[in-house]
Amino acid sequence: MLKKFITLTVLSFGILFSGFQVTHAQDMNCTDFTNDPQGLMDFWHSNGYSATNDPHDLDRDNDGLPCEVSQADYDEYVADLQANEGELKQMKVKLKLVRECKGEEHFQKQQQIIQS
Structure with a gap:
């Protein structure tokens, strides 16, 4: 009986503490991006x-x-990201304006917003 109790106790702690393992993301190297x-x-x-x-x-x-x-390549990358973010914001604003224009009478206004 004592042997079963010890075995269960050890297994319980093993199961309990197995959930507390720290996991790390895969280590990346420069060769991963060649x-x-x-x-x-x-x-x-x-x-x-x-x-x-x-x-x-x-x-x-x-x-x-x-x-x-290179610094120049990274600066260009960041500038492109910022430009894309700006374009995305403009598109969201246009979409919101188009959604606010409802009905046939607003069709021309929708087209103007989309083309701007």
Whole structure:
């Protein structure tokens, strides 16, 4: 009986503490992005990585850029992101205005908004 109790106790603790394991995301390396520089910059930027926040050690020279990406390429990437975000905001505003225009009498106004 004591043997069963000890076995159950050990198994219970094993099951209980197995849920507390810390899991880490897959470690990424520069070779993972060899043919995908856009994916590399997406990964770096979307995770907010920098010279002081580089858990994957993609910035070995500590210049704030991953895997020897040039400053000019990264600046262009960020500028494109910001431009796309601006265009998306404009499209959302236009869509909202189009949705507010209801009925046949507003058809021309809808077309003007879409074309602007």
